[in-house]
Amino acid sequence: MTEKIVLTGIKPTGDLHIGNYVGAIRPAISLIQEPGILPRYFIADYHALTSMQNREELHDRIYQIAAAWLAFGLDPEKVLFYRQSDVPEIFELSWILSCLTSKGLLNRAHAYKAKVDDNLANDRDPDNGVNMGLYNYPVLMAADILMFNTHLVPVGKDQIQHVEIARDIAEHFNKTYGDTFTLPEALVEETTAVIPGLDGRKMSKSYGNVIPLFTDEKKLRKAIFRIKTDSKTPEEPKDPKDSTLFDIYRAFATEAEIADLAKRYEEGIGYGEIKQILFDQVNEKLKEPRKIYTELINDKAQLDTLLKKGGEQAREYAHRFMLEIRNKIGRY
Ligand code: ADP
Ligand code: TRP
Numbered sequence: 001m002t003e004k005i006v007l008t009g010i011k012p013t014g015d016l017h018i019g020n021y022v023g024a025i026r027p028a029i030s031l032i033q034e035p036g037i038l039p040r041y042f043i044a045d046y047h048a049l050t051s052m053q054n055r056e057e058l059h060d061r062i063y064q065i066a067a068a069w070l071a072f073g074l075d076p077e078k079v080l081f082y083r084q085s086d087v088p089e090i091f092e093l094s095w096i097l098s099c100l101t102s103k104g105l106l107n108r109a110h111a112y113k114a115k116v117d118d119n120l121a122n123d124r125d126p127d128n129g130v131n132m133g134l135y136n137y138p139v140l141m142a143a144d145i146l147m148f149n150t151h152l153v154p155v156g157k158d159q160i161q162h163v164e165i166a167r168d169i170a171e172h173f174n175k176t177y178g179d180t181f182t183l184p185e186a187l188v189e190e191t192t193a194v195i196p197g198l199d200g201r202k203m204s205k206s207y208g209n210v211i212p213l214f215t216d217e218k219k220l221r222k223a224i225f226r227i228k229t230d231s232k233t234p235e236e237p238k239d240p241k242d243s244t245l246f247d248i249y250r251a252f253a254t255e256a257e258i259a260d261l262a263k264r265y266e267e268g269i270g271y272g273e274i275k276q277i278l279f280d281q282v283n284e285k286l287k288e289p290r291k292i293y294t295e296l297i298n299d300k301a302q303l304d305t306l307l308k309k310g311g312e313q314a315r316e317y318a319h320r321f322m323l324e325i326r327n328k329i330g331r332y
Contacts, residue, residue: 047084094140
């Protein structure tokens, strides 16, 4: 069986929330168990610089993401696990790729475009608040992906466009210099739930409506009890299909537990009781990872050792491939 290289990265910005876990970390961890998969998971620390330029914050958040992956069971023996900035060849490749990328392609990239549209709608200069890192973001992401000859990129829907850009750039390079890069494909789990936040909209750090992933029990309970509900009385029957509490519960519980709670909704159950059931369920699932996370975050030396080892392995691969790429472009 030919093995498939699967690569994904998480940016160390903002506190991780349960949406990140259900939508990104959990599916990536379960993918590792599948046969024929060669996983490469990394911390996209230099991507974070486009929106966050605070020394202490970047430093702390890199450790937080590393500890989170490990707390949920990433086995560094099975996964090439590294920090993007430990592989400087990625940035060299990024420059080369940027010279093969038309500006028009990046003008259409959604993060940049959204910012320009927002500026125009508010009578500001179109490039107000746009740094070149944000503009070049998709090229650096293409370098992340192409450097490791990636077949599949597990991402949320919002990142599909970036993977398509990486593919376009790879095709352009291959046409210009001969077959070099594998053409990547986005792997989007249609079944992965979009977790709603406290206000019912998609849980997102940009909306400030999150349930944090690694908080203590008390704060977790408090967050869950803040989830917005309607004013139905406890006895009134309720529709589980129209309930933020139920949507979150569904992402954590077993089929039998889900069916059981749905029945209780229809019979009439108070929101306070549902919140308690939801808290017990989520807390149970997060208890052990929280313990491991806390241990790791207090043992930075262990995290350093792991990241260093992964970084060296990733760099070895990138270095070898970079020699080939340099040769292809005429720099030998
Ligand atoms: P945020 O929206 O909080 O800024 P990111 O855009 O940094 O989160 O997302 C990181 C990863 O977590 C992505 O793979 C994304 O698809 C996933 N993710 C984020 N929010 C949710 C959510 N509410 N439900 C499911 N997955 C999510
Ligand atoms: N852009 C991704 C995000 O915001 C993070 C990322 C950077 C990434 N490089 C990547 C994801 C390469 C997959 C592959 O979520």
